[in-house]
Amino acid sequence: MRLHLLLLLSLCGAGPTAAALSFSLRGNWSICNGNGSLELPGAVPGCVHSALFQQGLIQDSYYRFNDLNYRWVSLDNWTYSKEFKIPFEISKWQKVNLVLEGVDTVSKILFNKVTIGETDNMFNRYSFDITNVIRDVNSIELRFQSAVLYAAQQSKAHTRYWVPPDCPPLVQKGECHVNFVRKEQCSFSWDWGPSFPTQGIWKDVRIEAYNICHLNYFTFSPIYDKSAQEWNLEIESTFDVVSSKPVGGQVIIAIPKLQTQQMYNIELQPGRRIVELFVNISKNITVETWWPHGHGNQTGYNMTVLFELDGGLNIEKSAKVYFRTVELIEEPIKGSPGLSFYFKINGFPIFLKGSNWIPADSFQDRVTSELLQRLLQSVVDANMNTLRVWGGGIYEQDEFYELCDELGIMVWQDFMFACALYPTDQGFLDSVRAEVAYQIKRLKSHPSIIIWSGNNENEAALMMNWYHINFTDRPTYIKDYVTLYVKNIRELVLAGDKSRPFITSSPTNGAETVAEGWVSQNPNSNYFGDVHFYDYISDCWNWKVFPKARFASEYGYQSWPSFSTLEKVSSTEDWSFNSKFSLHRQHHADGNKQMLHQAGLHFKLPQSTDPLRTFKDTIYLTQVMQAQCVKTETEFYLRSRSEIVDQQGHTMGALYWQLNDIWQAPSWASLEYGGKWKMLHYFAQNFFAPLLPVGFENENVFYIYGVSDLHLDYKMTLTVRVHTWSFLEPVCSRVTEHFVMKAGEAVCLYEEPVSEMLRRCGNCTRESCVVSFYLSADHKLQSPANYHFLSSLKEAMGLCKAQITAIISQRGDMFVFDLVTSAVAPFVWLDVGSIPGRFSDNGFLMTEKTRTILFYPWEPTSKSELEQSFRVTSLTDIY
Numbered sequence: 093m094r095l096h097l098l099l100l101l102s103l104c105g106a107g108p109t110a111a112a113l114s115f116s117l118r119g120n121w122s123i124c125n126g127n128g129s130l131e132l133p134g135a136v137p138g139c140v141h142s143a144l145f146q147q148g149l150i151q152d153s154y155y156r157f158n159d160l161n162y163r164w165v166s167l168d169n170w171t172y173s174k175e176f177k178i179p180f181e182i183s184k185w186q187k188v189n190l191v192l193e194g195v196d197t198v199s200k201i202l203f204n205k206v207t208i209g210e211t212d213n214m215f216n217r218y219s220f221d222i223t224n225v226i227r228d229v230n231s232i233e234l235r236f237q238s239a240v241l242y243a244a245q246q247s248k249a250h251t252r253y254w255v256p257p258d259c260p261p262l263v264q265k266g267e268c269h270v271n272f273v274r275k276e277q278c279s280f281s282w283d284w285g286p287s288f289p290t291q292g293i294w295k296d297v298r299i300e301a302y303n304i305c306h307l308n309y310f311t312f313s314p315i316y317d318k319s320a321q322e323w324n325l326e327i328e329s330t331f332d333v334v335s336s337k338p339v340g341g342q343v344i345i346a347i348p349k350l351q352t353q354q355m356y357n358i359e360l361q362p363g364r365r366i367v368e369l370f371v372n373i374s375k376n377i378t379v380e381t382w383w384p385h386g387h388g389n390q391t392g393y394n395m396t397v398l399f400e401l402d403g404g405l406n407i408e409k410s411a412k413v414y415f416r417t418v419e420l421i422e423e424p425i426k427g428s429p430g431l432s433f434y435f436k437i438n439g440f441p442i443f444l445k446g447s448n449w450i451p452a453d454s455f456q457d458r459v460t461s462e463l464l465q466r467l468l469q470s471v472v473d474a475n476m477n478t479l480r481v482w483g484g485g486i487y488e489q490d491e492f493y494e495l496c497d498e499l500g501i502m503v504w505q506d507f508m509f510a511c512a513l514y515p516t517d518q519g520f521l522d523s524v525r526a527e528v529a530y531q532i533k534r535l536k537s538h539p540s541i542i543i544w545s546g547n548n549e550n551e552a553a554l555m556m557n558w559y560h561i562n563f564t565d566r567p568t569y570i571k572d573y574v575t576l577y578v579k580n581i582r583e584l585v586l587a588g589d590k591s592r593p594f595i596t597s598s599p600t601n602g603a604e605t606v607a608e609g610w611v612s613q614n615p616n617s618n619y620f621g622d623v624h625f626y627d628y629i630s631d632c633w634n635w636k637v638f639p640k641a642r643f644a645s646e647y648g649y650q651s652w653p654s655f656s657t658l659e660k661v662s663s664t665e666d667w668s669f670n671s672k673f674s675l676h677r678q679h680h681a682d683g684n685k686q687m688l689h690q691a692g693l694h695f696k697l698p699q700s701t702d703p704l705r706t707f708k709d710t711i712y713l714t715q716v717m718q719a720q721c722v723k724t725e726t727e728f729y730l731r732s733r734s735e736i737v738d739q740q741g742h743t744m745g746a747l748y749w750q751l752n753d754i755w756q757a758p759s760w761a762s763l764e765y766g767g768k769w770k771m772l773h774y775f776a777q778n779f780f781a782p783l784l785p786v787g788f789e790n791e792n793v794f795y796i797y798g799v800s801d802l803h804l805d806y807k808m809t810l811t812v813r814v815h816t817w818s819f820l821e822p823v824c825s826r827v828t829e830h831f832v833m834k835a836g837e838a839v840c841l842y843e844e845p846v847s848e849m850l851r852r853c854g855n856c857t858r859e860s861c862v863v864s865f866y867l868s869a870d871h872k873l874q875s876p877a878n879y880h881f882l883s884s885l886k887e888a889m890g891l892c893k894a895q896i897t898a899i900i901s902q903r904g905d906m907f908v909f910d911l912v913t914s915a916v917a918p919f920v921w922l923d924v925g926s927i928p929g930r931f932s933d934n935g936f937l938m939t940e941k942t943r944t945i946l947f948y949p950w951e952p953t954s955k956s957e958l959e960q961s962f963r964v965t966s967l968t969d970i971y
Contacts (some may be wrong), residue, residue: 112300112301112302112306113180113185113300113301113302114298114299114300115178115179115180115298115299115300115301116296116297116298117136117174117176117232117297117298117299118135118136118137118296118297118298119135119136120133120134120135120136120174121133121134121135121136121172121173121174121293122134122172122173122174123140123143123170123171123172123173124170124171124173125168125169125170125171126168126169126170130149132144132147132149133147134146134172134292135457136172136174136292136293136297137194137292137293137294137295137296137456137457138292138293138294138457139196139290139291139292139294139455139456139457140165140170140290140291140292141153141162141165141288141290141454141455142292142455142457142458143292144165150162150165152661153286153288153454153455154286154661154755154756154765155661155662156661156662156663156666156673157673157676159265159286159287159288160265162288163287166238166239166240166267166287166288166289166290166291167238167240167241168238169235169236169237169238169241170236170291170292171233171234171235171236172233172234172236172292172293173231173232173233173234174231174232175229175230175231175232176229176230176232177228177229177230178226178227178228178229178230178299180301182226182227182228182301184303185223185301185302185303186223186302186303186304186334186335187221187223187301187302187303187306187332187334188221188222188223188226188299188300188301189219189220189221189222189223189299189300189301190203190208190219190220190222190232190297190298190299191217191218191219191297191298191299191300192211192217192218192219192220192293192295192297193217193295193296193297194214194215194217194293194294194295194296195211195214195218195234195293195294196214196239196275196290196291196292196293196294197211197212197213197214197236197239197242197273197274197275197291198210198211198212198236198237198238198239198242198273199211199234199235199236199237200234200235200237201220201232201233201234201235202231202232202233202235203220203222203225203226203230203231203232203233204225204226204227204230204231204232205231205233206225208220208221208222208225212242212273212274212523213274213275213523213524213526213527214274214275214276214294214486215274215486215487215508215527215530215531216274216523216526216527216530217530217534219308222299226299234293236291236292238289238291239273239275239279239289239291240267240268240280240289242272242273243267243268243269243270243271243272243273243280244268244269244272246269246272246273246515247268247269247272250272250515250517253565253568255271255272255513255514255515255572256512256513256559256561257271257512257558257559260280260281260282261283261681263283263678263679263680263681264281264282264283264287264679265281265286265287265676265679266280266281266282266287267280267281267287267289268280270512271512271513271514271515272515272520274508274520274523274524274527275289276451276484276485276486276508277483277484277485277508277509277510277511277512278450278451278484278485278510278754279454281679282484282679283679283680283681283683284450284679284680284750284753284754284757284758284759284760284761285450285454285679285754285755285757285759286454286679286754286755286757288454288455290454290455290456292457294456294457295489302332302334303334303335303403303405304333304334304335304339304401304402304403304405305331305332305333305334305335305339305360305365305401305405306331306332306334307329307330307331307399307407307409308330308331308332309328309329309330309533310327310328310329310330310397310409310411311327311328311533311534311536311537312325312326312327312328312411312413312536312537313325313326313536313537313589313590313591314326314413314414314415314416314539314591315590315591316415316417320375321375322372322373322374322375323373323379323415324370324371324372324373325345325370325371325373325413326368326369326370326371327345327368327369327370327371327397328366328367328368328369328533329366329367329369329397329399330364330365330366330367330533331360331364331365331366331367332363332364333360333361333362333363333364333365334362335362336362337362338359338360338361338362339359339360339401339402339403339405340357340358340359340360340401340402341357341358341359341399341400341401341402341405342355342356342357342358342399342400343355343356343358343367343369343397343398343399343400344396344397344398344400345369345371345395345396345397345398346395346396346397346398347371347373347393347394347395347413348394349393349394350373350374350377350379350393351374351377352371352373352374352377354371354372356369358399360401379415380415381414381415381416381417381438382414382415382416382497382500382539383416383437383438383500384437384442384477384478384500384501384502385472385475385476385477385499385500385501386475386477386500386782386801387437387440387442387477387500387801387803388803390414390497390498390499390500391414392412392413392414392497393412393413393414393415394410394411394412394413395410395411395412395413396408396409396410397409397410397411411537412497413537414497414538414539415539416437416438416539417436417437417438417439418435418436418437418542418543418591418592418593419435419436419439419593420433420434420435420543420593420595420602421433421434421435421436421441422602422603422620425736425742426736427736427739428619428736428739428740428741428742429619429739430604430617430618430619430620430642431602431603431604431619431620431642432642432742432744433602433620433621433622433642433643433744433745434642434643434742434744434745435502435542435543435744435745437502437542440803440836441744441836442477442502443730443733443744443745443746443801443836444477444478444502444504444643444744444745444746444747445475445476445477445478445726445730445745445746445747445780445801446471446476446477446478446479446480446501446502446746446747446751446780447471447476447478447479447480447747447748447749447750447751447762447776448479448480448482448645448646448747448748448749448750448751449479449480449481449482449485449488449750449751449752450482450484450485450750450751450752450753450754451485451486451754452464452467452752452754453754453755454754454755456486456489459489461491463766463767464489464491464492464495465495466767466928466950467751467752467763467767468492468495468496468499468501469499470763470767470769470773470930471499471501471751472499472500472501473777473930474762474773474774474776474777474780475776475777475780475781475782476501476776476780477500477501477502478501478502478503478504478745478747479496479501479502479503479504479747479751480503480504480506480598480645480646480747481503481504481505481506482506482510482548482750483506483507483508483509483510483545483547483548483598484508484510484511484548485508486508487505487508487531487534487535490534493535493538493540493541494538496538496540497538497539497540500540501540502540502541502542503538503540503541503542504542504543504545504598504645504747505535505541505543505544505545506545506546506547506548506598507528507531507544507545507546507547507581508527509546509547509548509550509576509577510547510548510549510550511548511549511550511553512550512553513550513553513554513559513569513572513573514550514572514576515572516572516575516576521575521576521580524576524580524581525580525584528580528581528584528585529584529588532584532585532588532589533588536588536589536591541592542592542593543592543593543594543595544585544589544592544593544594544595545594545595545596545597545598545600546576546577546581546582546594546595546596546597547577547596547597547598548597548598549597549598549599549624550573550577550597551573551596551597551599551600551605551611551612551615552597552599552615552616552624554566554569554570554573554611555611555612555613555614555615556615556616570609570611573610573611574609574610574611577596577597577610578596578610582594582596595621596610597615598622598624598645598646599615599616599621599622599623599624599645599646600612600615600621600622601614601615601617601620601621602620602621602622603620604617604619604620604621605620605621616639618639618640618641618642618740619642619739619740620642621642621643622641622642622643622644622645622745623639623641623642623643623644623645623646624644624645624646624647624749625638625639625641625644625646625647626646626647626648626749628649628650628686628689628690629686629689631693631694632649632690632693632717632720632721632724632725633693633694633720633721633724633881633884635724635725635727635728635788638725638728638729639740640728640732640737640738640740640741640743641729641740641743642742642743642744643743643744643745644725644729644743644745644746644747645745645747646747646748646749647722647725647746647748647749648718648722648748648749648750648760649687649690649717649718649721649722649760650680650683650686650687650714650718650758650759650760651687651711651714651715651717651718651719651758651759651760651770651771651772652687652710652711652714652715652758653711653753653756653757653758653759653761653764653765653768653770654711654715654764654768654770654923655667655707655708655711656768656923656925656926657756657764657765657766657768657926658711658756659926660756660926661755661756667703667704667707668703668706668707669684669688669706669707669710670684677756677757677758678757678758679757680758683758684758687714687717687718687758688710688714690717690721691713691714691716691717693884694717694720694881694884694885694886695713695716695717695884695885695886695967696886696970696971697710697713698710698713698970700970709969709970712921712965712970713970714758715770715771715772715921715935716771716919716935716967718760718770718771718772719770719771719772719774719775719919719935720775722748722762722772722775722776723775723779725748726746726748726776726779726780727779727784727786727788728788729743729745729746730743730746730779730784730786730799730838731786731788731797731799731838732838733799733837733838734837734838734839735838748760748762748776750762751763752765752767753765762776766928767928767950768926768928769930769931769934771919771921771934771935774931774933774934774935774936775935777876777933778876778878778933781875781876782800782801782802783798783799783800783801783802783806783833783867783873783874783875784798784799784867784875784876784878785797785798785799785810785841785865785866785867785875785878786798786799786838786878787863787865787878787879787880788880789846789880792845792846792847793843793844793845793846794842794843794844794845794846794849794863794880795840795842795843796810796812796840796841796842796843796865797838797839797840797841798810798833798838798839798841798867799837799838800833800834800835800836800837800838801836802833802835802836803835803836804835805832805833805834805835806832806833806869806873807830807831807832807833807869807870808830808831808832808833808867808868808869808870808873809827809828809829809830809831809867809868809869810827810828810831810841810842810865810866810867811825811826811827811828811865811866811867811868812825812826812827812828812842812863812864812865813825813826813863813864813865813939814849814853814856814861814862814863814864815861815862815864815916815939816855816856816860816861816890816916817860817861817862817888817889817890817891817892817916818860818890818891818892818915818916819890819916820913820915820916820939820940820941822939823853823854823855823856823861824852824853824854828841828842833867833869842865846858846882849863850882857889858882858883859882859883859887859888859889860888860889860890861882862879862880862881862882862916862918862937862939863879863880863882864877864878864879864880864937864939865877865878865879865880866878877937879937885918885967891915891916891918891967891968891971892915892968893915893968893969893971894913894914894915894916894917894920894938894966894968894969895913895914895915896911896912896913896914896917896920896938896964896966897911897912898910898911898912898922898962898964900955900958900959900962901955902955905948905949906946906947906948906949907946907947907949907953907955907958908944908945908946908947909922909931909944909945909946909947909962910942910944911938911942911943911944911945911964912941912942913938913940913941913942913943915968916937916938916939917937917938917966917967917968918937918938918966918967918968919935919936919937919966919967920934920935920936920937920938920964920965920966921934921935921964921965921966922934922945922947922962922963922964923961923962923963923964923965924947924958924961924962924963925961925963926961927949927951927953927957927958927961928949928950928951929947929948929949929950929951929953930947930948930950931945931946931947931948932945932946932947932948933945938966
């Protein structure tokens with residue numbers, strides 16, 4: 093404890109007078125339930141569920157049906173308490189605060205048995221003055237109220253009118269009135285997640301002592317002055333001045349690599365004071381900008397800010413500063429009504445390609461640095477440049493945004509409101525305003541965040557009447573909507589952050605939504621803003637099903653996670669598609685049926701007499717279906733970027749739903765719980781490649797578009813090959829003349845009637861042949877090989893069972909899989925069970941006899957472990 097205090101002293105103070113003492117109370121606390129019948133130790137940061145598990149009082153909460161078995165934990169009222177000594181002399185400090193970075197969620201706080209405050213918002217930071225109650229030996233208690241019971245009470249007390257929805261659909265097995273408490277909305281359940289409304293202290297809690305004044309907040313924004321063609325830096329510092337007299341001094345700001353050092357004189361009056369400083373970067377200095385992944389470097393500059401104040405008080409802050417501009421372009425498009433909706437980074441139009449992020453676990457204390465690193469590295473490894481932090485989860489921890497900065501991942505940041513209408517009584521609004529103001533201060537310095545969005549789907553819920561509100565009551569709800577997202581959240585964003593755009597919702601019509609009074613009659617319009625689109629019944633191989641929208645920010649299909657992931661939380665009796673476990677784990681109505689329906693449109697369903705084999709084959713087939721469906725839809729959006737067809741197009745974003753899983757269950761995710769790549773994620777690595785050929789048919793004509801995310805034009809060729817399913821050598825091949833692939837565009841490169849192609853390639857029929865194609869430039873730059881099926885694979889002729897063998901060898905930290913196949917094999921899937929890591933490619937169409945695939949382990953792994961766990965499957969194995 094003393095070592096921790098000394099470390100914080102060195103961080104918080106400099107010079108002859110320490111700026112502050114900071115003493116963390118993290119570590120062991122005591123936890124007891126409402127009636128005192130259960131008492132146990134628990135860690136802070138942490139939650140009650142984790143404490144119960146660590147003491148062996150409950151099993152893994154994710155095992156089988158424990159989300160229902162442990163509902164009692166969330167319904168009880170728990171108390172966290174701790175006794176501790178202060179390792180410094182209290183009398184020497186003018187002000188002492190108790191600071192709680194994150195309390196989950198509703199609590200009364202007692203310090204030395206004196207009530208010092210209450211909390212009601214998981215997303216806010218709380219600070220309480222304890223100067224007059226702190227002693228050398230102290231006690232602290234956080235008396236929590238069940239968020240479930242609190243939400244019910246708040247809903248019941250809201251008697252003027254109904255604020256829907258009351259409860260989630262029954263299939264989600266969740267809790268009610270989530271919209272009445274400022275807590276992670278999906279912790280009450282979602283259609284991909286369990287109900288675990290946690291209680292606990294989920295972030296750091298500490299005591300801060302200081303004299304003269306204290307720096308509470310420090311944030312900054314780089315601003316580019318177009319007229320002067322120079323960069324400036326706006327720095328905002330918030331002080332609590334406890335001196336009875338004004339505090340004078342100077343501020344020295346240094347950015348060595350930009351040859352910038354500027355000094356300012358300041359005077360702080362007693363009370364809470366804000367100091368705003370404006371730093372000019374000389375236009376004679378070259379400033380390297382921050383770029384999204386795939387578009388340039390993520391250059392940042394180390395900055396120090398030193399406050400030298402009266403009384404020998406020195407306060408020093410250090411930070412990394414990134415310079416970038418972001419613009420949301422909404423302007424008329426020739427040949428189309430409506431407006432564009434796309435982003436320019438540093439003046440360059442960027443196609444946003446990526447996915448949607450949900451919380452990585454129901455229990456935030458289990459989200460480690462290693463897990464965040466693994467998940468976010470998987471984002472850039474799949475050629476993504478964007479994540480949308482979805483509004484039903486949490487504002488992520490600092491490390492998440494720091495990693496996004498470093499990796500070049502753009503963040504579309506929702507505020508935490510989702511799929512509900514919300515109350516607007518003054519207490520609720522006050523809590524929201526504190527939350528939003530705090531989060532803006534905390535996050536605005538991150539270049540990765542490119543937009544604030546007020547909520548997820550609430551404009552659509554209101555205007556498309558998801559909750560069957562009487563038409564005559566709609567003005568009341570519209571007024572509440574505008575009050576919350578425009579008059580409060582938007583007002584705070586505009587006041588606190590001028591460096592990035594704000595929209596009220598997703599989906600929304602952007603500028604058109606504003607013009608219509610902040611709600612649109614059709615928030616999902618193809619002519620404005622962004623859209624969310626889901627259709628599980630129509631044939632996903634038919635690209636005409638999908639909206640040719642300006643920006644697709646949500647779309648997707650479900651699949652099951654791999655057997656090795658499910659095995660850890662299930663028993664043998666659960667291993668069938670229609671088991672009680674499988675039905676329980678599916679939180680989307682008719683989800684299992686929809687998966688089989690979509691798969692059955694183009695594939696033969698598993699027919700093995702072995703139930704376990706059928707279960708594993710069905711899991712595999714749902715992943716094949718999901719990957720192929722999302723591939724088809726994403727490629728449609730990618731090729732729509734540069735064209736207007738029937739007045740629609742200029743699509744400039746594709747963010748599929750969803751990236752990651754919160755538990756082991758069927759979902760729309762491409763990464764399983766823990767980070768294992770599904771087939772979809774391997775497909776994303778290819779369809780989000782910086783250079784890609786996209787094939788499709790229209791009116792029996794086969795087209796190939798070239799899609800480029802490159803910043804330069806390239807001279808290249810297109811190679812088109814046709815294989816029969818029964819032969820490993822192509823029956824015909826064609827290489828185009830050289831052409832110039834324009835940077836940042838999608839253009840048609842090839843068209844040929846299917847009948848002519850089949851005739852040209854000998855004895856081909858739609859059922860007996862498959863087309864593959866790739867782009868190359870000067871034998872160096874090459875796209876992934878892509879393919880086009882000419883018929884459903886359940887109708888494929890000549891497809892025979894492929895015998896695929898692998899020789900595994902080690903090369904440094906990675907492993908080499910040399911594959912040999914006896915026949916053309918679609919959707920070849922390499923699996924090493926629960927060994928953490930990823931392959932260089934997977935789920936591929938194997939049209940050549942040999943292929944080399946690399947495996948990158950995430951943890952130390954031996955060759956023998958890989959050989960014992962390795963399995964290879966292709967579609968021919970289940971036919």
